[in-house]
Amino acid sequence: MSAPPRSAHALVTGGGRGIGRAIASALAQSGVTVTLLGRDRATLEAAVAAGAAHFAAVADVADQAAVSAAIAQAAARQPIDILVANAGIAESAPFTKSDAALFHRMMDVNFMGVVHTVQAALPSMKGRPYGRIVAVASTAGLKGYAYVSAYSAAKHAVIGLVRSLALELASSNVTVNAVCPGFTETDLVAGSIDNIMSKTGRSKEQAIAELASHNPQKRLIQPSEVADTVLWLCGEGAGAITGQAIAVAGGEV
Template identity: 75%
Template structure:
């Protein structure tokens, strides 16, 4: 069991569902004071009601002013020690059909959302004795996939940010890392499976096989496996791990 030092305050963006929800749950279980950040008030209230998080703040990560205000509100309760920049979105289209608006949407949420979150949290975090920044990227940030060029470009950018910022902060006690899941068993992926089944007439097992064909283990990753990796990176034992992009993908590289 990973132990977190002195009940640190962790803010998890995109915490309302999927990987973000599981990260919040496991961070709370490990002794962190967790603030969930997201857009959907009802879903965030549900997290608090079920003990997944201690409190919540609302913001769209593409809105820099809203993120600054939300981080300020969270920090007023307790200074922020850990930031999990998880909020993201995926859209698929061939490159020929990927217009500038699609590229901007993917960059705004998957890259600039990370930038806004870190810029809002980092100045005060530098005054703390302990700090962790973990960006939830994707295997799409480590390699290319067909029909998701805008998404992959944004995730590559996020990983580049992680590697550069880690070097800037190497002399501090703040580490900066990325976790790169493969296709994960979330409601977002469930939507992709529904699309595959609708377009191809395949059953669910065949649709899963299509999504996981690049995973040597031939399966979807569980949100718990991703959250376990995040939790380890936030522990004292990972203090020398920074600037890394860790794939949680069943051996896919």
């Protein structure tokens, strides 16, 4: 597998924990300079101290002005070649109990967060000899799940954005792709497990088994498996891969 150029600078949103941290660590280990962007300074700085990244920038991806300022500051240190839009949140509710505020929360972070980060990073990226944009979507953006209509709608929107933007940038050196993990062993899924336990009375093992049952391999995906896919997409040899939504889900999709 070809690696990204060692001179590259990657910015990873939501990189302090879970899938984002695994992606940041994989990029850093490949020799890339990595900046994390997220809301929790202490979490980001802990990841930097652990060697998962080199720098941290604090911003809420739903806040366009804050994102623009943070990315401008990171780019001033070193131009950004790789953008991994990973930040996301998830909430579950039946559609009849999913109010407008829930839909706005899901769209503001999961979709507009991608829009904000790409709009801030893309102008300077387009003029460089190499560029990679990877959005972390979800299998929910490919097939949907019951009781997460707002989350699923936002992730479908991300994939639509990726496909359209890839066509706009096809004549440039920038590729645009999405990775779509199935249920992955992260803090986010831990919250889903707790929710299943509280609402159904099932044990933790039963709740995990319910989520894992969506995967034909009957297991949760590991963050490192998603990170390896992102690392491949960011490699110089993946220049012909663009506009794709790649499922990392054990054959679920």
